[in-house]
Amino acid sequence: MRIPILDLKAQYATIKDEVTRAIGEVCESQAFALGPAVARFEQNVAAYCGSKHAIGVSSGTDALLVSLMALDIKPGDEVITTPFSFFATAGCVVRVGARPVFADVDPDSCNIDPARIEEKISDRTRAIIPVHLFGQIAEMEAIMEIAQRHDLAVIEDAAQAIGASRDGSKAGAFGDCGCFSFYPTKNLGGFGDGGLVTTNTDALADDIRTLRDHGQKPQYFYKVIGGNFRLDGIQGAVLNVKLKYLDEWNEKRRQNAALYDSLFAGSPVRTPAIDSHNVSIYHQYTVTVPERDKLQKYLAENEIGSAVFYPKPLHLQDCFGELGYRQGDMPVAERLCNEVMSLPVYPELTPEEIEYVAGTVLKFYGIS
CATH class of the missing domain: 3.90.1150.10 (Aspartate Aminotransferase, domain 1)
Known part of the structure; x- marks a missing residue:
């Protein structure tokens, strides 16, 4: 008996017709970068996660990166996070010029240990990035209490946790930002790279939307330097089909x-x-x-x-x-x-x- 670690073909076989129609609609509209399919997906994910805003971006990595940018994390700043995670969690901190400071994990959950966070805080600390590893939410009530006491931002790395909940609240609804990945192997996986940021803060959502499109607002007028972090229309369409399952x-x-x-x-x-x-x-x-x-x-x-x-x-x-x-x-x-x-x-x-x-x-x- 041959059993792979993951069989994406088995899932695709159950939704093939729906996905084909959804992709066809995007092809007919020719709205390939953002567009109506992405807007619908954003609205549906916001409702699903219990967040006021959901902003589609190009990958889970870019979700972390644009969140750090929107929170003005910059050179000289420190961000506390876990050493037991995918590379992007810490790599994005370095990409904005800041310094990742690692706090060890809980041996049972494999998530960052809140008891190890406070001892890592310095006068340069600006944020905490807890990771909801393997699909289980970190101890967010303890982490948020520490963050609020020290006036720190919290970016949830929920790349592996869409749909997970803690005391009834969904991943991505606890911190300033929640960052999701739709890499094909994720529980909600696209047909290529994709990601999303959730937030309940209007100003932060507005900044992330601006930053994901090079920083232009209105078109061809730039007050900030952003990036090309847009979610493709085809990804939005595919993910919208999958979300209901x-x-x-x-x-x-x-x-x-x-x-x-x-x-x-x-x-x-x-x-x-x-x-x-x-x-x-x-x-x-x-x-x-x-x-x-x-x-x-x-x-x-x-x-x-x-x-x-x-x-x-x-x-x-x-x-x-x-x-x-x-x-x-x-x-x-x-x-x-x-x-x-x-x-x-x-x-x-x-x-x-x-x-x-x-x-x-x-x-x-x-x-x-």
């Missing part, structure tokens, strides 16, 4: 995760710990395991896909060497990088396939 797909992921949890009970496999306040969307089903690399090789030999997110923490990446971090500075993140592994959890998996994946993992540990 998102809750169904996320629920199926939760069901798949629950089956894995039951199958791994009492084994060496440490399953994801979901905070009681959270409803996760399981963008990844990430376990911590002994002999991770040997297990991954064994799974590949049995035609089972897996992935490691992430094999090296950000504070130890070569490109951030000038920040001065060393091995041992972020012990939890460093340990997780040696132990985490993500297993297939996409909605179209059958119970039999999940049982085969789990059974193969357990067989590796000598459990039948």
Whole structure:
């Protein structure tokens, strides 16, 4: 039995006709950059996330970048974030000339530990970027309390968390900005790159809309230097079709995760710990395991896909060497990088396939 880490073709087969019609409408209108399809998608996502504004942009990375720009994060500023995330979280901070300051993560949620944030605050700190990793929202009430007390902006990196909630509030509705990615492998994935920023602040939304289109307002008149961060019309159309199925797909992921949890009970496999306040969307089903690399090789030999997110923490990446971090500075993140592994959890998996994946993992540990 061959089981990939993700099967996008299986999802596409269920919505092919709707997607084809939606793309055809954009082709007929010839509104390829922003346009009506993007405007509709923005309106629908704002309602879905419980945010006043949603601004479509060219990628999740650009969502972070334009948020930092709109908040006037600049050279000399510091931004506190997690060392256990995709590169863009910290890379965008450097791109605006600021300095990422890393705070270690909670060993259970893998998200930034609020208890580690306050000790990193200096007179140069301007913002915090918590990441809702693997589809679970960070401890936003504690993070927002710290931010408000120190007058800091909060940018939620919700690239992996659209539809996730905490105490009834959706990802992207807590901070000054919420940043989403619609890379094809995301729970809500486009047909290429795409992203979006949510905010409840009118002035911030206005600035982001201006900055995503080179900083022009009105056309060909520039008071600020922006970028080319527009979301394509075809992406807006595809994402609008998929959005109405998102809750169904996320629920199926939760069901798949629950089956894995039951199958791994009492084994060496440490399953994801979901905070009681959270409803996760399981963008990844990430376990911590002994002999991770040997297990991954064994799974590949049995035609089972897996992935490691992430094999090296950000504070130890070569490109951030000038920040001065060393091995041992972020012990939890460093340990997780040696132990985490993500297993297939996409909605179209059958119970039999999940049982085969789990059974193969357990067989590796000598459990039948």
